[in-house]
Amino acid sequence: MANSNRPLSPHLQVYDMMQITAFMSILHRITGVVAGGGLLLLIWWLVALASGPEYYAYVMDIAGSWIGRLALLGLTWTVFYHFCNGLRHLYWDAGWGFEIPSVYRTGWMVVIGSAVLTVGTWVIAYAVGG
Amino acid sequence: MKRSTLNTPLKNVRGLGSAKDGTEHWWMQRVTAIALVPLVLAFVVLMIRLAGADYKTAAGIVGNPIVTGVLILLVVTVFWHLKLGIQIVIEDYVHAHASKLFLMFANTFGCWIGGLICILAILKIAFGG
Numbered sequence: 001m002a003n004s005n006r007p008l009s010p011h012l013q014v015y016d017m018m019q020i021t022a023f024m025s026i027l028h029r030i031t032g033v034v035a036g037g038g039l040l041l042l043i044w045w046l047v048a049l050a051s052g053p054e055y056y057a058y059v060m061d062i063a064g065s066w067i068g069r070l071a072l073l074g075l076t077w078t079v080f081y082h083f084c085n086g087l088r089h090l091y092w093d094a095g096w097g098f099e100i101p102s103v104y105r106t107g108w109m110v111v112i113g114s115a116v117l118t119v120g121t122w123v124i125a126y127a128v129g130g
Numbered sequence: 131m132k133r134s135t136l137n138t139p140l141k142n143v144r145g146l147g148s149a150k151d152g153t154e155h156w157w158m159q160r161v162t163a164i165a166l167v168p169l170v171l172a173f174v175v176l177m178i179r180l181a182g183a184d185y186k187t188a189a190g191i192v193g194n195p196i197v198t199g200v201l202i203l204l205v206v207t208v209f210w211h212l213k214l215g216i217q218i219v220i221e222d223y224v225h226a227h228a229s230k231l232f233l234m235f236a237n238t239f240g241c242w243i244g245g246l247i248c249i250l251a252i253l254k255i256a257f258g259g
Contacts, residue, residue, distance in 0.1 A: 033216070033219060042205075042248065043247050043248055046201075046252060047251050049185070050252075050254040056185040079170065083170055090164065121174055129183060
């Protein structure tokens, strides 16, 4: 390097990734990729429904097993996190909320909001269909 | 305004940068994101309604023209949004030209094929009888 005094960009080994701001940022990308993988389940479900009653019942048995429900619960939160934090990004894109207290406040709103939406969805789903 | 080039500002605008599509990728990611807000909420309501439902009920509801339409809109928008998002992840982390090119192709083809399978399945449920 010609000039060793140049400022360094935040390096992963130096920068504290456990701050809510940095952690939520990478989590947005991770949840986006995982939710994309979850679309395989959407494909599977739609193909099952198009295939007829027998195969649909077979797929629903897997989805309804404890491991199926656990995976779907995780996917529900993944989608809701990306959904809520996506709204936060759109809020930023509109030019709002860049002050540090606001960034922290909307961050916590996303964390709490995604949890509430996930629990609410499953409580209502259990009440409706079991 | 003093310029250090003979290019006019119009030339810069028409050039659309090195990728030649200007802000289109960024903009369409936002457009599809906004479209997905009501579509995802509608999908969640559908999933709640179909919790524990048998085949006949599920096929009947998905075959309702409004539900069929919303599902097709969701599939098109979500795979479009996915394609744009995964493309950025590849561009950020994969720098070897061959792997990058391969993954870019796989991303594009995968999203088109995934979306197509979903739409064909939805249409079969709606019109297959």
